[in-house]
Amino acid sequence: MSVVSFLLYVFVTSFTPGPNNIMAMLFANKYGFKKTLRFCFGVGAGFFVIMLLASYFNLLLHNFIPKIELPMMILGAGYMLYLAVKIVTSKNSENDDETGKYNSFLAGMLLQFVNPKGVLYGITVMGTFILPYHTSNVSLLFFSLFLAVVGFMSTSSWSLFGSMFQTFLSKYRNQFNIVMALLLVYSAVSIFMG
Numbered sequence: 001m002s003v004v005s006f007l008l009y010v011f012v013t014s015f016t017p018g019p020n021n022i023m024a025m026l027f028a029n030k031y032g033f034k035k036t037l038r039f040c041f042g043v044g045a046g047f048f049v050i051m052l053l054a055s056y057f058n059l060l061l062h063n064f065i066p067k068i069e070l071p072m073m074i075l076g077a078g079y080m081l082y083l084a085v086k087i088v089t090s091k092n093s094e095n096d097d098e099t100g101k102y103n104s105f106l107a108g109m110l111l112q113f114v115n116p117k118g119v120l121y122g123i124t125v126m127g128t129f130i131l132p133y134h135t136s137n138v139s140l141l142f143f144s145l146f147l148a149v150v151g152f153m154s155t156s157s158w159s160l161f162g163s164m165f166q167t168f169l170s171k172y173r174n175q176f177n178i179v180m181a182l183l184l185v186y187s188a189v190s191i192f193m194g
Contacts, residue, residue, distance in 0.1 A: 006129040010147065013125075014154040017183050018117045019083065020047075020108075024155040026087060026180050027103040028162030029169045035103065036159045042108025044152030047122075050112050051144035054122030055131070077188040079114045084181035084188070108155075117187065122147075 015021070020043045028036040086102075101107070112118050130143050162169070169176045 010150055013121050014150045018187055019115050020155050021158040022180050022183050025158040025162035028159035029166055031103055033159050033163035038105045039103050039108040040152055040155040042105035043155045044148045046109035046112030047151040048144055048148035050122045051147045054126040055140040075114055081188050084184040087177045087181040
């Protein structure tokens with residue numbers, strides 16, 4: 001396994017915009033970094049489960065990808081579009097708790113199961129970089145944990161950015177929400193382009 005290629009793929013894929021990072025930035029901008037950490041921990045936990053499943057079922061999934069890929073893509077894209085609509089239509093009031101219910105550990109964890117970028121990333125990274133070289137339970141557990149930590153670091157970084165610029169972005173919340181929603185729409189559409 002080329003460690004450099006593996007690490008480049010992992011970090012570039014993890015830190016580029018996707019549903020996890022965009023939602024973490026949005027939540028931190030609205031609720032602050034500390035209140036968004038629960039969402040980030042949920043993302044990390046869900047990502048860990050996805051990585052374990054991708055490890056142990058990679059060959060099985062590979063055989064069924066043609067059958068499940070389209071429904072998974074449609075479900076994931078639909079969920080991203082739903083989130084985009086919720087972002088654009090959210091109120092600017094500090095007491096508005098409509099989007100706040102999604103800023104939770106459980107929401108962050110469950111997002112991983114409808115996040116096509118994360119699922120396909122898990123299948124790809126495990127099938128390409130890990131399973132050809134490491135198949136012991138300990139190594140699969142270690143790599144799954146490592147990838148979950150990188151995912152947590154990614155969403156936490158985006159959260160930190162959102163909270164650091166909270167004052168600035170609160171002046172332009174509507175424009176910020178539109179940009180974040182458009183990024184989610186782009187993520188949803190790009191699923192069908194690649």
